[in-house]
Amino acid sequence: MRQSFDETTDPSFGAKHLPRVRARMAEQGLDGLLVPHEDEHQNEYLPAANDRLAWLSGFTGSAGAGVVLKDRAAVFADGRYTVQVKAQVDPAQFEIRSLENNGVAAWLETAPKGAVIGYDPRLHSPDSLAALRRAASKAGAELKPVEPNPLDLAWGEERPEQPSAPVVPHDDRYAGESSASKRARIGEAIAKAGADAAVLTAPASIAWLFNIRGGDVIRTPLPLSQAIVKADGTARLFIDPRKVTNELPGWLGDAVSLEAPEALPAALDALYGQSVVIDPGQSSAWYFDRLDAAGATVVRAMDSCTLPRACKNPVEIEGTRQAHIRDGAALTRFLHWVDTVAQQTLPTEREIAEALEGFREATGALKDLSFDTIAGAGPNGALPHYKPVGDKIRRIEKGSLLLVDGGGQYLDGTTDVTRTMAVGEPTADQRRMFTLVLKGHIAMAVVRFPEGTTGHQLDALARLPMWMAGLDYDHGTGHGVGSYLGVHEGPQRIAKMVNSQPLMTGMILSNEPGYYREGHWGIRIETLQVVTPPAPIPGGERPMHGFEQLTFAPLDRRLIDVSLLTDAERAYVDAYHAETLAKVGPLLDGEVLEWLKAAAAPL
Structure with missing residues (x-):
């Protein structure tokens, strides 16, 4: 399923909509409007009907924000989209700013004194809204909730219809636990929190809890919906009737009532006098306002499904294997193609991405990509989340590097893997940098750690070889990954940023240190790994968690400087390659299998 907005580099696409939004703002007495990338479900990837920022500005990245004032406007993007945002947004109409360092809030501090800036309470979490409100107040401006959204009015009849993809059962042979069992567990958690009910608005939580999947969101099989779950495990699921298949009511059972989204406001009002759990990080301010007005007692707490969803059960782990x-x-078929055909034809980044997608589709099991494939040749590889757009697309060149990051959505698991490959003969410098990244990658793969350890505490291990050489990278080392759900999943992560969530058995995370030389090339090595149960170490005193590797594909041995590896690191690479050959080899034959045998030979 593709985004309906063109991946255009014509900045007039968004700029022409700005006057229409300002006209609607004026009708509501507004001097400004906040336009977050997130939609009513706080999604990372959006259906076209909810991609307001893309319609306003032309920017189609998966993270960003916009602010429109009477006489100026700004679009904010993070470092992943440095090239893309400049290609898609008209700089004459929008300032292009960074999301980092409180980007939107810092910009709001320069708003005109006395300005009334509107926001749609359905699109902002209460926590993010509080920071924006403080920033506006500092400038002497005011944030005002608005309904309807002026941008939606300006979009009008051109706006695509809301998605209505069928919602289908996700079989227990993939889920590993029935929905009834999950709802009983979540009901117990609600009661333990001293509450009567929980409001769920995160589509991933709803997909997990009810063992259903949908097609409303690109790259993630989510059914856009909301739910109210009671402490006794019964639930009300609010979902567009157009999405309801004949099999869905029977799959959900009598303890779950299916209702139209229009019934949700009254259902929230009916929680008068009850204690209700809702997550301020995943649910919009509108829900909190509605529950407060209804006379419910709001319990701000993590979505009760978040941790159980993150800690995969044995069936999910085997599925992802x-x-x-x-x-x-x-x-591996793709890497063989790069090492043979592509080395001669020197294709473009777009052609490379399409080739990898083709190999995944040829499995016959691919449901979708897990994100848009990143293929960065030479200098574009130095942009960690570069996306091939317009005249920025390059051909690979001899003497440079190719970085490819992609993944697939399968019924039994979600994948995400990055490999960096030499084009032609690599230089000694490229081999040194690749090997430093590899040393950090190995450190994160083999680490053992006690219960209660967070990803924040482990992050430095992957960076240490680079730090010792005076180098670093500016992204996290690892993000959580779902089971036929989001390729980015919390609450677990491995990063410099402080995160209080301990790593727990069954959590899947990426391991992806990198190095990026601006204007030249980039290097990243990424595999997924799952946290193993605590186990004793011979001679040790405490049981330790570890990681089991899930991703198997060869590393480019031409880029490994063996002299920089310790004996243990060299043994790890040899063992990893041997396991890759043993697990992946049986699915290959002929020329590709022979290539893998050579690629996986001991260093």
Whole structure:
């Protein structure tokens, strides 16, 4: 399923909409309007009907924000989209700013004194809204909730219809636990929190809890919906009737009532006098305002499904193992293609991305990509989340590097893997940098750690070889990954940023240190790994968690400077390659299998 907005580099696409929004703002007495990237469900990837920022500005990245004032406007993007935002947004109409360092809030501090700036309470979490309100207050401006959204009015009849993809059961053979069992567990958690009910608005939580999947969101099989779950495990699921298939009511059972989204406001009002759990990080301010007005007692707490969803059960873990082996075979076919055909034809980044997608589709099991494939040749590889757009697309060149990051959505698991490949003969400098990244990657793969350890505490291990050389990278080392759900999943992560969530058995995370030389090339090595149960170490005193590798695809041995590896690191690479051959090899034959045998030979 593709985004309906063109991946255009014509900045007039968004700029022509700005006057229409300002006209609607004026009708509501507004001097400004906040335009977050997030939609009513706080999604990272959006259906076209909810991609307001893209319609306003032309910017189609998965993270960003906009602010429109009477006489100026700004679009904010993070470092992943430095090239893309400049290609898609008209700089004569929008300032292009960074999301980092409180980007939107800092810009709001320069708003005109006395300005009334509107916001749609359905699109902002209460926590993010509080920071924006403080910034506006500092400038002497005021934030005002508005309904209807002036941008939606300006969009009018041109706005695409809300998605209505069928919602289908996600079989227990993939989920590993029935919805009834999950609802009983979540009901117990609600009661333990001293509450009567919980309001769920995160589509991933709803997909997990009810064992359903949908097609409303690109790259993630989500059914856009909301739910109210009671402490006794019964639930009300609010979902567009157009999405309800004949099999869905029977799949959900009598303890779950299916209702139209229009019934949700009254259902929230009916929680008068009850204690209700709702997550301020995943639910919009509108829900909090509505529950307060209804006389409910709001309990601000993490979505009760978040941790159980993050800690995969044995069936989900085995499923993701099989998905990665299948995906690893497709990736190995691609790596063979890069090492043979592409080295001669020197294709463009777009052609490279399409080739990898083709190998994944050829498995016959691919449901969608897990995100848009990143293929960065030479200098574009130095942009960590570069996306090939317009005249920025390059051909690979001899003497440079190619960085490719992609993944697939399969019924039994979600994949995400990055490999960096030499084009032609690599230089000694490229081999040194690749090997430093590899040393950090190995450190994160083999680490053992006690219960209660957070990803924040482990992050430095992956960076240490680079730090010792005076180098670093500016993104996290690892993000959580779902089970046929989001490729980015919390609450677990491995990063410099402080995160209080301990790593727990069954959590899947990426391991992806990198190095980026601006204007030249980039290096990243990424595999997924799952946290193993605590186990004793011979001679040790405390049981320790570790990581089991899930991703299997060969590393480019031409880029490994063996002299920089310790004996243990060299043994790790040899063992990893041997396991790759053992697991992926049976799915290959002929020329590709022979290539893998050579690629996986001991260093």
